[in-house]
Amino acid sequence: MFTVLLKFSGNRGNAKTFMVDHQAWLQRGFDDGVFLLAGSLEPHQGGAILAHNVSLAQLQSRVNEDPFVREDVVHAEIVEITPSKVDARLAFLRP
Template identity: 60%
Template sequence: MFIVLLRFSQNAGRAAELMDGHNAWLRRGFTEGIFLLAGSLQPKLGGAIIAHGTTLPELQARVNDDPFVAEHVVEAEILSIAPGRADDRLAFLLDDASGLKR
């Protein structure tokens, strides 16, 4: 499981111009079952995504395809988490990218 932090950077002023492409990129991540949650970092610091069911190299490539990242609107940081415990509602997060139980 991963947390992707997208913090506004040098070209943050271009966010509105690139928002449609960024939103399409987010939709693809959800449609393909990789993104579980996305939202804004407050107050207006950027965004964050929880991703699952992928590898770090695959996620890095996906993040690099985000127009916000490509155009330096945000700087991306990917944090890898090895979940050890979860509420029953989130038990699926205890599975690794290959589907094997930890």
């Protein structure tokens, strides 16, 4: 399981230009069953994604396709998490 942090760069002013394409990229991640959650980093710092069912290499490739990443609107950081204790409602996340 991974957390992807998408933190705004100096080009954050270009976010509006690429927002539709970024939203389409996010939707593909949900449609493919890779993204579980996406939301904002507050206050207005960027975004975060919870991802699973993907290798680190596959996720890095997917993140590199994000228009926000390609156009340097955000800098991406991927953090890998190996769940060891999980609430029963999230048992599907256990490796």
